[in-house]
Amino acid sequence: VKKMPQLRELLQEGKNRILSPRENPLVIGIVLMLLFPLVIHNAYYQHIMILVLMWGVAATGWNMLGGYGENSIGHAAYFGLGAYVSTLLFLRLDITPWIGLFVGAIFGGVTGVLIGAVAFRLRGSYYVLTTIAFAETLKEIFLLDSFCFTPLQLALVVLLAEGGIAALIYFRYWDRMTKTIRGIELKYILGAIMAFVVFMVFLALMLVEDINRATCPWGRKISGGGVGLLLPPPHLMPNALFNFSFPSKLGYYYTGLILLGVAIIVTYLLHNSKLGYQLTAIRENEEAAESLGINVTRCKLKAAGMSAFFAAMAGVFYMQYMLYITPTLTMGVMLSVQMVVISAVGGLGTVFGPFIGSLILIPLAELIRVLFGARAPGLHLAVYGIALILVVLLLPAGILPKLQEIYKRNVLKEDSGEGQD
Amino acid sequence: MVDITLFMQGLVSGLLLGGLYAMIAVGLTVIFGVMDVVNFAHGSLLMLGMYITFTLTWHFGINPYLTLIVSVPVLFVIGAGIQRFTIQPILGDHTLQILVTLGLMFLIENLAQVIWKAVYRSLFPILDVRRFELGSIIISEPRLIALLMSILATIVLVLFLTKTYTGKAMRACAQDRTAAQMMGIDLEKMYAIAFGIGAALVGLAGSLLVPFYYVFPTVGLPFALLAFVIVVLGSLGSVTGATIGGFLIGVVESMGTIYISSEWRLIIIFVIFIGILVFKPEGLFSERM
Numbered sequence: 001v002k003k004m005p006q007l008r009e010l011l012q013e014g015k016n017r018i019l020s021p022r023e024n025p026l027v028i029g030i031v032l033m034l035l036f037p038l039v040i041h042n043a044y045y046q047h048i049m050i051l052v053l054m055w056g057v058a059a060t061g062w063n064m065l066g067g068y069g070e071n072s073i074g075h076a077a078y079f080g081l082g083a084y085v086s087t088l089l090f091l092r093l094d095i096t097p098w099i100g101l102f103v104g105a106i107f108g109g110v111t112g113v114l115i116g117a118v119a120f121r122l123r124g125s126y127y128v129l130t131t132i133a134f135a136e137t138l139k140e141i142f143l144l145d146s147f148c149f150t151p152l153q154l155a156l157v158v159l160l161a162e163g164g165i166a167a168l169i170y171f172r173y174w175d176r177m178t179k180t181i182r183g184i185e186l187k188y189i190l191g192a193i194m195a196f197v198v199f200m201v202f203l204a205l206m207l208v209e210d211i212n213r214a215t216c217p218w219g220r221k222i223s224g225g226g227v228g229l230l231l232p233p234p235h236l237m238p239n240a241l242f243n244f245s246f247p248s249k250l251g252y253y254y255t256g257l258i259l260l261g262v263a264i265i266v267t268y269l270l271h272n273s274k275l276g277y278q279l280t281a282i283r284e285n286e287e288a289a290e291s292l293g294i295n296v297t298r299c300k301l302k303a304a305g306m307s308a309f310f311a312a313m314a315g316v317f318y319m320q321y322m323l324y325i326t327p328t329l330t331m332g333v334m335l336s337v338q339m340v341v342i343s344a345v346g347g348l349g350t351v352f353g354p355f356i357g358s359l360i361l362i363p364l365a366e367l368i369r370v371l372f373g374a375r376a377p378g379l380h381l382a383v384y385g386i387a388l389i390l391v392v393l394l395l396p397a398g399i400l401p402k403l404q405e406i407y408k409r410n411v412l413k414e415d416s417g418e419g420q421d
Numbered sequence: 422m423v424d425i426t427l428f429m430q431g432l433v434s435g436l437l438l439g440g441l442y443a444m445i446a447v448g449l450t451v452i453f454g455v456m457d458v459v460n461f462a463h464g465s466l467l468m469l470g471m472y473i474t475f476t477l478t479w480h481f482g483i484n485p486y487l488t489l490i491v492s493v494p495v496l497f498v499i500g501a502g503i504q505r506f507t508i509q510p511i512l513g514d515h516t517l518q519i520l521v522t523l524g525l526m527f528l529i530e531n532l533a534q535v536i537w538k539a540v541y542r543s544l545f546p547i548l549d550v551r552r553f554e555l556g557s558i559i560i561s562e563p564r565l566i567a568l569l570m571s572i573l574a575t576i577v578l579v580l581f582l583t584k585t586y587t588g589k590a591m592r593a594c595a596q597d598r599t600a601a602q603m604m605g606i607d608l609e610k611m612y613a614i615a616f617g618i619g620a621a622l623v624g625l626a627g628s629l630l631v632p633f634y635y636v637f638p639t640v641g642l643p644f645a646l647l648a649f650v651i652v653v654l655g656s657l658g659s660v661t662g663a664t665i666g667g668f669l670i671g672v673v674e675s676m677g678t679i680y681i682s683s684e685w686r687l688i689i690i691f692v693i694f695i696g697i698l699v700f701k702p703e704g705l706f707s708e709r710m
Contacts, residue, residue: 069516071515071516071519071520073523118698121699121702122702125453125459125515125519125657126653126657126702128519129459129649129653130695130698132646132649133649133691133694133698134691136646136687136691137688137691140684140688140691143684144684144685144688333642333646334642337523337527340520340523341527344520348516376535377534377535377538377539378533378535378539378638379531381527381531381534382527382528382531382532382535384524384527384528384531385524385525385526385527385528385531386528387524388521388523389521389524389525392507392511392517392520392524393507393510393511393521396511396514396517
């Protein structure tokens with residue numbers, strides 16, 4: 001009962017904020033996005049906007065980590081993994097991709113944390129290279145068509161690898177006094193190992209299928225391999241709506257919009273949470289942040305998990321809309337770079353930046369493809385490069401902060417010297 | 422079941438391949454060592470070198486090894502230009518440096534696709550590739566030339582860095598920017614030269630690659646990824662490390678292909694890479710140039 005007046009106050013404040021000229025662009029933007037497919041019936045324009053939303057989700061996800069100075073170029077791994085997990089769940093076990101959306105995203109998030117646990121030990125260029133290496137390794141594994149180990153060989157390889165790593169950790173990093181490994185308590189490490197094992201077993205069960213036993217008695221085939229996986233088109237899909245498959249573009253549009261909305265709200269909450277402040281402190285000066293008692297690795301891991309979660313969600317959405325994935329298509333370096341480009345052009349570390357970047361770059365690239373596609377294929381992708389270089393050299397903070405500044409100066413008549421909202 | 426001939430053939434092939442890898446990696450490591458920039462556009466520069474040689478040989482019938490006179494200086498100028506106009510303004514900001522070289526990669530690769538179209542081209546139809554036999558081991562001539570040239574280029578580079586004034590000045594910049602500037606060294610010029618040398622080396626590698634490899638707009642990225650592995654393996658910034666690392670990765674790749682399967686070779690290399698990053702991130706040869 002006591003909370004009621006507070007709630008009313010909150011609503012009143014919310015109403016005031018929405019109606020204030022400061023928030024006008026946001027409200028207008030939301031209304032425009034909601035009305036877009038109802039006003040514009042052209043399927044091609046709707047298709048472009050769906051791509052904008054999909055890339056918006058992926059880039060917003062990337063920004064949850066990348067915006068805090070951790071320039072991962074391995075987010076395609078989570079994107080692809082999400083798509084693979086949800087699709088395999090559907091093709092093998094007939095589990096609806098609506099559930100796959102979350103299972104895939106959780107898979108992506110867990111992978112993000114696991115990769116981060118290794119990669120966050122490194123900084124700067126080393127960190128960037130590690131993320132690339134992980135994504136490429138995952139891509140190459142998914143590209144394998146089949147393998148032909150006997151159980152004995154497999155056990156030997158696993159034993160040697162795990163034993164070697166365990167021995168190395170024990171002799172080099174085990175701290176007898178505190179019973180920790182580089183400051184991380186044993187229970188977390190065991191937990192991580194357990195998660196990893198469960199994860200690998202699940203992935204292996206999902207990914208491999210039997211092959212011709214005559215040629216290779218213990219061999220297994222990897223689902224898809226280089227050929228990739230296919231989903232039936234919506235009109236052939238049984239229970240289409242139930243299986244995340246829509247007869248018209250409207251369904252995809254609004255699903256994408258909801259995903260993007262959730263991603264943006266989560267980014268907003270993250271920015272204004274304790275974790276967000278801690279991450280900002282880490283970005284500005286990692287040593288100083290650590291000396292203030294911030295657990296740097298744990299903060300980064302949380303951000304990595306959330307970030308990978310949304311990248312994987314975008315991957316599932318991609319699969320449901322495009323109906324076709326291959327490892328090279330969804331896990332390649334270029335896809336990771338594209339997320340970075342979109343975020344950086346819009347504005348690194350801002351709430352709406354990645355979406356703005358997507359809103360600018362995707363239609364621009366499509367426009368150029370339509371205008372010059374026949375004469376100069378590839379030019380539309382070169383635009384990404386030009387946009388990124390120009391933004392970095394002319395507007396290092398990105399386009400959105402500049403727009404905000406212009407809006408404040410010209411519409412709100414505020415001094416440009418004032419801090420950004 | 423170890424077949425000596427097969428093993429030796431694998432070793433020789435690996436070393437031949439490793440020479441080229443080493444040269445690509447040395448280019449990358451010079452750029453990193455001097456100005457602390459990881460050049461993500463390195464693969465694109467390799468591709469440019471390849472296309473210069475390919476175009477000159479295919480359309481004008483020039484011997485591919487003569488085209489080095491064009492490809493190496495052109496790549497030097499491109500590299501110096503990249504440094505002067507895109508890296509110099511944002512020097513020191515790691516995030517922006519990464520972004521700008523990624524942008525260059527996107528730009529160059531896709532422009533190449535516009536210019537040369539996304540088709541696999543090769544010189545095989547117009548070159549007769551000679552090969553000779555050493556006992557039972559087969560060595561193809563262009564690969565051997567590539568190896569010898571890359572060894573020569575590395576020796577010239579080391580002599581340049583240790584014996585000439587410019588080379589010494591460049592190493593001074595790598596060790597301490599401020600002190601080097603106080604000694605009156607033109608930092609901007611040294612950086613431009615260093616980036617130019619890095620680009621010229623990778624362009625040279627590209628030209629030498631053409632006689633026995635396909636040319637296509639995205640050819641560079643896999644090589645660049647391997648070069649990243651090699652420079653970390655041999656310690657970022659170390660020329661010796663990158664050279665040895667190049668041969669090492671070449672042998673690992675060729676052995677992996679022979680004894681396991683060509684599908685697994687990159688997985689093996691990346692797993693080694695991650696292992697090194699985790700357990701010995703300073704690399705195997707932690708001395709700077």
